[in-house]
Amino acid sequence: MPSQDISNAIIATTRNALPVLDRAPSPPTGWPADPVGSYCLDAAQRAILFLDVLRQRGNNALEYAARDAPNVLSYDVELVLHGHDLDRPVNYGLVRIVPPPGAVVDERKRPFVVFDPRAGHGPGIGGMKHDSEIGKALEAGHPCYFVGFLPDPVPGQTVEDVCRAEARFVEEVAARHPAAEGRPVLIGNCQAGWQVMMMCAIRPDLPGPILLVGSPLSYWAGIRGQSPMRYLGGMLGGTWLTSLAGDLGSGIFDGASLVTNFEVMHPENHYWKKLYDVYAKVDTEAPRFLEFEKWWGSPVLLNAGEMQYITDNLFVGNRLSTGQLRTSDGLRIDLRNIRSPIIVFCSWGDDITPPPQALGWILDLYERDEDVVSGGQTIVYTLHPSVGHLGIFVSGKVATKEHGELVQCMDLIDLMPPGIYEAVITEVDEDTANPQLVHGRYLFELEKRSLDDVRALVRNNPADDARFEAVARLSEVNQGLYATLARPLLRAMATPAAAAAQRALHPDRLRFTAFSDRNPWMAAVGPWAEMVRRDRRPADARNPLSALEHLASDGIEAWLKACANTRDMLVEQIFLSVYGSPALQAVLGLAAENGGPPRRIEREVVREASVVARRAEAEAAVARGGAIEAFVRAVMYILRPGGRVDERGFAALQELGTMLPEHERPGLACFKEIVRQQFVALEADEERAIQALPRLARSEEDRRRVLAGLDHLLSLRPPLLGEQEARLQRARGLLEPLAARRPMRGHVAADTAKADR
Template sequence: MADQASLNFFQEYWIDAWQRSILTLDILRERGNTFVERAAENAPHVLGFAFEVVLDGRTLPRPVNYVLVSIVPPEGAIVDPAKPPFVIVDPRAGHGPGIGGMKQESEIGVALAAGHACYFVGFLSKPMPEQTIADVCVAEAAFLEAVAARHPDAEGKPVVIGNCQAGWQLMMTAAIRPDLFGPILLAGSPLSYWAGVRGRNPMRYLGGTLGGTWLTALSGDLGHGTFDGANLVANFESLNPANTYWEKPYNLYARADTEGARFLDFETWWGSPVTLNAVEMQWIADNLFVGNKLTRGEIRTPDGTRVDLRSIRSPIIVLCSWGDNITPPQQALGWVTDLYDHEEQIVANGQTIVYTLHQTIGHLGIFVSSKVATKEHAEFASCMEMIDLLPPGLYEAVITEIDETTANPGLIHGKHLFRLEARTLDDIRALGANSEEDDRRFAAAARVSEINTGLYRTFAQPVVRAMASETSAKMLRETHPHRMRFAAFSDRNPFMASVKPLAEAVRAGRKPVSPDNPLHTMEKVASTWISTCWETYRLTRDAMTEAMFLGTYGSPALQAMVGLAAETTAPAKHGTDPAQDAIAANWRAHLEKMFEVGGLVEAVIRSIMHVRLPQRTVDERGFSVLQAVRRMQPANRRLSFDELKTLFRDQYLLLHLDEERAVRAIPFLLPDDPDQRARGWQVVEEVLGASGDLSAEGRERLAHLQQLFAAARPSR
């Protein structure tokens, strides 16, 4: 009997293993067929919503391969014409478009659910000839102009979401054309490329360890003026070899009965690499990946305009995660400390910056995960108008679940409370930052890159370009390992002909192994061991890469050879801009005259802000009350959204400039009519009471303000 039992579990496991192998091959066959079909398409995408083309970038004066489409609201969705439209821009970082709206629970889905009209910016698989990054910025500006023209009744400018690479592209456009943008949400977008912490962010060393961007130039030349996005995909995959080479394929094999649909959905997007013009990719590598010039203000448009991120007037929202190994929080937020030395400078510049930190989600999950979409993205979508009214400063968005202790839950949208807490630049620095010595190392790597690229262009580029042709470039792309592993399992491979009928027979007679089968247990243990080996390899490789980078580019001799003298300090941060300084000075002069200018509305807003200042936090409940009060006003007397935004900003800046003087001036803003003052005070109490108990200092301030509202208006 014991021998029979041993034979049974042995036979059961190997039958199951054979069947899973056939099912896995069949799923890979489907993936390969999808890859072949999509490779023949001009605009392959994974967008899960119906859409209508609004503006084709190929028709612009400077043609680009980008396209603006309008998302058709699904049945049951109600779009509020007064709400600003959302524009989602997907990353062109090697993959095709559509990931921001691949499923219902996505950035597009939550925007539609919140009542916003929605647009999507995608791109074709091939760039237009001579297309540049500057041309894409011009196209994005044209897209936003078209969106705004379609929504004349919207209260506020379009809200723009940039995923990964699209984030820095949008920030450049917003710096050049700040008048077009409403709030800008950056999801997993790198802006400060040298930033990171030792031992955790090895990708930032890649440019230095390869000797700079000369390999990018070589790839573009071998591609006959075209850079293959599959190379970028390969870089992403190399960051986590355990997942790439074992965990993802094993997970498919282990769950071959149920994993197929999810696997194919993702691989449809992952397996459709697009191309860029070689000049586009070279610009990105030189100015961003290695040069890190964006936050230092060293990038200029073809007409000489300086790209200064401090020129952006819209709220900037940064969504990043500790689990992101491609865009770690330091790279997503380091630009703030690159631009400013103190949070007071953010306020003086009139810029509003909001960030939130997820604890675990990976890079793609920031704009793909359903959990992130239904929590972070949904909360941002529902509270975007509140963010747009925020006064200048640095804030962290804290999203918590509602429980029995939450006051006034009826004023909260959804299942989470959205709260904004004031932060300082020290909070950003605490996430981790380079030392001056490390910044010098990256600066040395950038200099070496310039030298090597110059040498390549002088001596090798003419030869490579003479040898390369469109035929050879096409062959290189088709034989790229990323494409080959997809195409090899398609029906074009004659060895795959028997897989489909075999898989149908397996599904008809499927015999899954029992969970307690000892061989099945040994399989899972072996899988864990293999993953551990790959992870050990990654840690060793990353440690060696970091040590080589730090040792090589930390050499005083090398730094001196590339022009970084020993006595010089670390590379300079963003330089001062006389235009920005003049704007700040004009605002201060303007505010000096505004302390006693205004009426009851100004007095109410100033009072609410004065009471809340010590707590350094605001949440959606008070905003909900304020919006309800605003909607109760007759349409002909109601402040427009832009007027309300200006009012909030001015009142906050007055308090920031001289809080005592601003409070003393409140009685001069109040009307003589006691009934009007009483109604104004009622609004103050309702808004402040919506968020629960005030602090002791807040209650003292509230009592003082009550006396000011009750007293007779003083003479000037």
């Protein structure tokens, strides 16, 4: 059959599936006359170019691995501190980001320190692009630092050693910026988040605001049907396989296994979509693919002891947020020690660290809203509706919106009184009041939330907690059996050379090196690709065979995704059935009724006494202060019923601050303490605190300044609610200069007379 007849037959059979094909398209001038020939030529050329992309990817991986300190940062850096030089050496280091041309850094602004996750892949994700966490901090004028790591761990280093090294890094950054308004902002990405939190719990004097991006802290939390990775420990029988991998690796755990765990979560993307996208758009997609694969395809190593600590105490044991971890010198790692604001950025599209795992630690630490406030803790969370785990770090849209707004409004967050807030970021439109006070395209608002709001997001299930407790106990049993029966023999058999060969043959590495120039079968691909590029003939977009190719790709992707969904559903059902068995739980020592006592952090008499003492001190200072204290207290009293603050009010506060004489302007740290004291005073006894306003602003000049500040600030925000308006009038009545007062009725006149006496 002639090729033209074949083409006509294909067009006829696909017309119903593709309504856009009303008739066979006319091929462009100079191209093959029939769609079959055109498509076959295009497909063959794309195959050669695709192989060349894989060859470049393999060569990049080899070149990247040969570097002394590989990373994918898109910025120049200067080494500040090397972990090898510390008392307890580690493979981490601190570098300063060199601002690119055109970037202006203000040394008076607080520095930002980005901590990279060591979860198998190489360092640099926080600064892969200029639209990134580092990029947005530099754009806002902040000095930036980066904490990364080398591919090979220092023999004997521990998780605690890394935490103490990170504390030393933060000390160094703070010492380099003595004039900065505020302590350094710490950004912990993914697995770096829990490590930063451990460090801050040990050294709460060091950090400023702490931003956790896609960071798991509550490892048992999750919603059924949405959090499949939390079942992995149970399906493997605990952490004994981690020990096995470390022993076979001669004391080294291969991070490639962690990367593989992430990849197989979405086989439709790993095995098909991301590769097909390159093949289908090989003329344009290669640079983006190669850039990302440099980071994703370069796994690093961990000491077996480090990985064992992580799996035993975090992934399976879930001991961090419940205060069950201690340092080598006996100090309990209690996250309630942290006094800096904690900002959590997570996404409903992230099935590696879903919002319940990013926020569940709050419920482990606090039972009542009063506990959050009395503990002096400010917690802010923001939820993205759809971005995936990697997108939360590398997406340019996320960097431009969420990361950009969080960077710009970090000082506002640092001033917020204790409590739980949700950050809501909306696009500015024609209805936005005072848009001149909004930085950029988005309005940043903080809305008051409660522990009940967090519970609605986390959805803790006591029965599921009992199942995970059973996994933790079974893991200890299996780990003991493995250590007794198998470990001595395996350690005697394992050698460094065998371990190195095993790592080189790991499928996650082999898929790179097998297509590199080390493979002699790939020698001809480079020249072929150059020939194809000189005579590239892509098929017409209207070619029916191209449409069939896309349909087939969509079908393969959908099938792989359905397989993954079925797998996840079966894993969940098996996990719930096995570990929900009353018999198994009883054998493992759990109470049959409820699976044992709830996992909650312990109470401490000393901590509670300290909280009471701080509150008593603040209450005693209710009548101490001046005009600034009166202004802050009045603003908080007026706006208290609304429970919402946005960046326009903070911009107005900054503007008001510039109107004060130089000697009267409080620094950010001093102003934060004033805000905290006034908040505690209002929480303890609102009536007494508001009646004391005239005793703070004693002179008529002070009262005029306070009232003028109130008028200016409130004019730059949305209209007050009914109760807020009544509070404003009451505050005015208390603060009006004596000569300007009018006869008043009701509680305003009574309050003023009482204050004057």
